[in-house]
Amino acid sequence: MKKTILIALISLAGFSASAQNKKYIAAMEKNVAELDTTRDGAKLQNLANNFERIAGAEKSEWLPSYYAAYCYVNMTYTTKGDMIDTYCDKAETFIKRADSISPNNSEIYTLKAQIASARISVNPMTRGQKYGMESAELREKAKSLDKTNPRPYYLEGTAYFYTPPMFGGGKDKAKPSFEKALAMYETFKPASSIAPNWGKRSTMYFLNECDKK
Amino acid sequence: MCFHWPLLYSGGANYYYHRPAHHSKIFLNKFGLYHKPVYICDIFTTPLIAMKRIFTLTILITLLFQGLLAQTKISGRITDQKKQPVPGVNILIKDSYDGSTTDVNGNYSFSASDTGEVTLVATMIGFEPIEKKVHLKGGEFTYSPVMKESLNELKVVTISAGTIEASDEKRTTVLKPLDIVTTASAQGDIVGALKTLPGAQQVGESEGLFVRGGTGSETKTMIDGMVVNNPFFSSVPDIATRGRFSPFLFKGTIFSTGGYSAQYGQGISSVLALETQDLADRTSSTLAISSVGVGGGYNKLWKEKNMSAGFDVNYTNLLPYFQLVKQTPEYTRAPQFAGGSLNFRKKTSPTGIIKFYGYYNFGDMGIKTPSIDSTNGFKNLFDLNNNNIYTNLTYKERLGEKFIINIGASYSTNVDKIKTWTDTIQSQSDLTQGRVVLSRGIGRLSIIRIGAEYQYAFDGFRISSGNAYYHFEKTVNVFDNYTAGFTEADIYITPRLVWRAGVRGENSTLIKKLVISPRTSVAYKIGEFSQVSLAYGQFYQKPDRDYLFYPQVPGYSKATHYIFNIQRVDDYHTLRAEIYYKKYDNLTSTLTDTSNSGKGYAQGLDIFWRDKKTFKGVDYWVSYTYLDTKRQWLNYPKEVTPPFAATHTATLVFKKFFNKLNLSTGLTYSYATGRPYYNPNNTDFMSDRTIDFHTVGINAAYLRQIGRCFAVLAVSVGNVIGNEQVYSYRYSYDGMRRSAVGPPAKRFFFIGLFLSFGQDRSKEVIDNNN
Numbered sequence: 001m002k003k004t005i006l007i008a009l010i011s012l013a014g015f016s017a018s019a020q021n022k023k024y025i026a027a028m029e030k031n032v033a034e035l036d037t038t039r040d041g042a043k044l045q046n047l048a049n050n051f052e053r054i055a056g057a058e059k060s061e062w063l064p065s066y067y068a069a070y071c072y073v074n075m076t077y078t079t080k081g082d083m084i085d086t087y088c089d090k091a092e093t094f095i096k097r098a099d100s101i102s103p104n105n106s107e108i109y110t111l112k113a114q115i116a117s118a119r120i121s122v123n124p125m126t127r128g129q130k131y132g133m134e135s136a137e138l139r140e141k142a143k144s145l146d147k148t149n150p151r152p153y154y155l156e157g158t159a160y161f162y163t164p165p166m167f168g169g170g171k172d173k174a175k176p177s178f179e180k181a182l183a184m185y186e187t188f189k190p191a192s193s194i195a196p197n198w199g200k201r202s203t204m205y206f207l208n209e210c211d212k213k
Numbered sequence: 214m215c216f217h218w219p220l221l222y223s224g225g226a227n228y229y230y231h232r233p234a235h236h237s238k239i240f241l242n243k244f245g246l247y248h249k250p251v252y253i254c255d256i257f258t259t260p261l262i263a264m265k266r267i268f269t270l271t272i273l274i275t276l277l278f279q280g281l282l283a284q285t286k287i288s289g290r291i292t293d294q295k296k297q298p299v300p301g302v303n304i305l306i307k308d309s310y311d312g313s314t315t316d317v318n319g320n321y322s323f324s325a326s327d328t329g330e331v332t333l334v335a336t337m338i339g340f341e342p343i344e345k346k347v348h349l350k351g352g353e354f355t356y357s358p359v360m361k362e363s364l365n366e367l368k369v370v371t372i373s374a375g376t377i378e379a380s381d382e383k384r385t386t387v388l389k390p391l392d393i394v395t396t397a398s399a400q401g402d403i404v405g406a407l408k409t410l411p412g413a414q415q416v417g418e419s420e421g422l423f424v425r426g427g428t429g430s431e432t433k434t435m436i437d438g439m440v441v442n443n444p445f446f447s448s449v450p451d452i453a454t455r456g457r458f459s460p461f462l463f464k465g466t467i468f469s470t471g472g473y474s475a476q477y478g479q480g481i482s483s484v485l486a487l488e489t490q491d492l493a494d495r496t497s498s499t500l501a502i503s504s505v506g507v508g509g510g511y512n513k514l515w516k517e518k519n520m521s522a523g524f525d526v527n528y529t530n531l532l533p534y535f536q537l538v539k540q541t542p543e544y545t546r547a548p549q550f551a552g553g554s555l556n557f558r559k560k561t562s563p564t565g566i567i568k569f570y571g572y573y574n575f576g577d578m579g580i581k582t583p584s585i586d587s588t589n590g591f592k593n594l595f596d597l598n599n600n601n602i603y604t605n606l607t608y609k610e611r612l613g614e615k616f617i618i619n620i621g622a623s624y625s626t627n628v629d630k631i632k633t634w635t636d637t638i639q640s641q642s643d644l645t646q647g648r649v650v651l652s653r654g655i656g657r658l659s660i661i662r663i664g665a666e667y668q669y670a671f672d673g674f675r676i677s678s679g680n681a682y683y684h685f686e687k688t689v690n691v692f693d694n695y696t697a698g699f700t701e702a703d704i705y706i707t708p709r710l711v712w713r714a715g716v717r718g719e720n721s722t723l724i725k726k727l728v729i730s731p732r733t734s735v736a737y738k739i740g741e742f743s744q745v746s747l748a749y750g751q752f753y754q755k756p757d758r759d760y761l762f763y764p765q766v767p768g769y770s771k772a773t774h775y776i777f778n779i780q781r782v783d784d785y786h787t788l789r790a791e792i793y794y795k796k797y798d799n800l801t802s803t804l805t806d807t808s809n810s811g812k813g814y815a816q817g818l819d820i821f822w823r824d825k826k827t828f829k830g831v832d833y834w835v836s837y838t839y840l841d842t843k844r845q846w847l848n849y850p851k852e853v854t855p856p857f858a859a860t861h862t863a864t865l866v867f868k869k870f871f872n873k874l875n876l877s878t879g880l881t882y883s884y885a886t887g888r889p890y891y892n893p894n895n896t897d898f899m900s901d902r903t904i905d906f907h908t909v910g911i912n913a914a915y916l917r918q919i920g921r922c923f924a925v926l927a928v929s930v931g932n933v934i935g936n937e938q939v940y941s942y943r944y945s946y947d948g949m950r951r952s953a954v955g956p957p958a959k960r961f962f963f964i965g966l967f968l969s970f971g972q973d974r975s976k977e978v979i980d981n982n983n
Contacts, residue, residue, distance in 0.1 A: 049305075053309070
């Protein structure tokens with residue numbers, strides 16, 4: 001009898017774990033879907049908070065922390081000056097957490113590279129070299145960790161796009177990276193419904209910009 | 214018999230979840246499992262069936278509770294300390310999905326399914342997080358916490374009286390290190406750039422920073438806290454030289470025009486504190502070819518990014534340039550310099566770093582100038598040969614949570630060999646020093662520092678003089694053991710109000726006297742971007758090197774500073790104004806005998822305005838300096854304005870970047886009213902004034918990335934308008950003739966190509982991962 005109760009209890013735990021997983025997927029799907037619809041600071045903050053909560057409850061999942069970091073790095077694009085650093089600091093704490101859960105993850109290294117790039121805009125004259133290089137190294141690592149991931153190439157394109165030609169950037173330099181990224185997006189299959197799958201539309205936007213004279 | 218149940222629970226839970234219990238038979242059949250219809254038995258007679266029922270019930274109840282009963286509605290309004298709503302706050306129950314984000318009015322509400330003891334957490338960027346344990350038991354729960362703004366650099370006041378800082382790390386500084394390189398008149402010289410700031414004088418006839426009525430030797434230069442005895446190249450009379458150290462060596466520059474911290478001593482007017490770079494950013498090599506010489510270097514950053522080392526060598530020869538651009542003085546040997554430096558930096562731990570910097574330079578030149586006392590074209594000779602070594606070793610580490618220790622050691626030596634027609638002089642200065650500073654943080658912001666310094670100085674002077682008829686030789690060597698100790702506390706009464714109190718004790722065996730100098734300052738933040746500060750301090754300095762060889766060495770010179778500063782700094786604008794009063798006592802006097810009976814004062818106003826926004830792509834700053842100073846010292850018969858002080862000085866620095874052309878351009882205009890000079894024919898001592906000083910410098914740099922090579926082509930012209938500049942006059946003994954002291958040429962031209970080859974590390978990164 002005791003044994004039966006024990007088994008019953010264990011199975012109840014299994015049942016709830018599975019329910020929990022379903023809850024996790026559902027919550028993530030909902031927020032990830034919203035992620036694509038906004039660049040607005042307040043909405044991104046709201047989503048970042050949602051992901052942060054999921055991260056708090058699901059301590060073994062790297063995606064909630066990854067997406068929280070993704071929200072914060074996107075928030076840097078609508079702010080200026082010191083707030084950029086503040087958001088980057090926040091993004092960094094989340095991406096570090098994601099990295100500790102899932103080491104050597106190409107997507108995480110891509111985001112790390114994106115954070116380094118975002119820091120350049122605080123003062124491109126003084127930071128261009130240091131963070132530009134850091135970002136390039138992280139990007140290369142992201143490429144090497146997953147050869148099918150188009151996002152490091154997309155990021156490479158944006159890095160060239162925003163670097164003045166005299167420092168080795170420019171539209172002409174950026175275009176091949178975007179083209180490569182786009183080709184990779186065509187065949188890229190995300191690992192799950194909530195795995196990172198962003199950047200294709202932006203790649204197309206930038207390719208269009210590259211062709212403008 | 215019913216033992217299949219558990220299996221089913223674990224295997225098909227999700228499916229089962231939606232089914233009422235009494236359909237389980239169908240369910241079982243569907244899976245083709247043989248099962249006795251046990252549930253026809255009385256459910257309470259078979260414990261296992263009871264179990265099942267309880268199970269189902271529990272699930273149902275749990276679901277019900279989640280949906281209806283035990284839910285607690287948590288709501289409230291989150292405000293800051295000024296009662297303003299805080300939007301965007303993440304308010305949540307720790308380790309759960311439940312939570313919400315506050316809206317623009319700071320309001321939030323959410324439902325929590327957990328009951329009992331939970332932790333409510335509220336977090337938001339820029340605020341201290343809040344955690345609170347609460348007991349939830351369904352129904353409504355109101356929670357409206359007040360969030361406290363977290364402290365960051367921008368919200369905390371810093372002591373700004375007398376201090377102008379250039380740093381990349383701190384956000385509220387007046388200059389960035391790059392500004393030093395891109396200022397037109399600076400020509401890549403740190404002091405050249407600092408001369409565009411208020412408080413500094415436009416003195417062209419001798420090197421150094423002449424600050425607020427002080428001489429160049431009253432400004433002390435430090436590298437990582439260690440004194441630099443000879444920060445400038447050795448010079449021939451009336452021609453100023455550049456600083457020895459490249460601006461690229463330093464990540465931070467603090468130019469203090471007065472009232473500075475007890476950490477610094479032996480500069481009664483000003484301190485220039487330079488902080489060297491940490492690890493190199495990357496492995497790279499550099500090459501420079503210019504109108505005055507060639508140079509190159511290599512820096513390596515280790516793969517683990519915890520160590521870097523490098524060297525550079527350079528050779529300068531002004532002969533080709535002097536052949537193209539005529540110089541007023543007659544050079545018997547055009548200036549030539551050869552030297553190099555080594556650096557080594559290693560992170561000993563995540564918080565510890567050890568840094569070494571070693572510098573060597575050799576310089577040689579000879580000059581002939583017409584003797585003012587001669588009527589038949591006799592020329593004086595001045596032949597200079599210099600060897601200079603500077604080394605600096607520092608270690609910084611955090612000790613535990615609260616302490617930081619800085620240890621430094623330095624050795625330097627400078628040997629000048631000077632020849633004139635009659636004299637051969639060898640002058641040597643050696644300095645060996647050590648320094649330890651221990652800092653302890655108190656609370657969130659306050660800090661207390663305690664430190665000790667020891668310097669062993671050797672100064673030697675040998676002269677042999679003579680001609681066919683007489684011979685004279687003399688050697689004088691002096692030694693000094695200098696010890697100093699200081700303690701200082703920055704006490705934050707609130708984040709907006711800081712009080713610094715410090716005291717420094719100094720003892721020199723040469724002067725045989727211990728002096729104690731108190732220093733204090735207060736700063737108060739009056740607005741988001743504005744603050745006011747006050748500073749007071751006493752400062753002592755050993756007499757200038759020349760007087761150390763006197764049989765009766767004069768005592769310390771002393772200055773007392775009073776400063777009031779107001780400033781407003783935002784991302785694009787800086788406005789600062791400072792008024793000060795300085796009292797000089799015990800200045801070296803040689804009027805009757807060497808003593809320190811000299812005295813004087815300086816008072817004035819410094820204004821600085823910088824604007825990076827109003828004009829697109831343009832960054833400009835304006836400095837204005839009003840100086841009223843008099844001193845009686847050396848052989849002055851009375852208290853007068855000294856020759857190195859102009860009443861009004863103003864500088865405009867203008868920089869524009871042309872994005873499309875890859876071109877950076879700059880212009881500097883400096884103005885100073887005429888300075889006093891000594892005219893023996895005028896009975897009113899030092900009452901004559903030179904003509905006003907105007908100079909315009911321009912520069913342009915073309916930047917280009919060619920493959921892995923980053924190239925900068927720089928041109929600059931000093932005093933582009935070519936107007937006459939008179940720093941002072943020299944009179945013959947009889948006062949009948951005079952000659953103007955001015956720059957060695959009307960204009961100065963420079964062209965240089967700087968190449969930097971960065972090693973692309975991305976390859977290495979890939980190799981490491983494969």
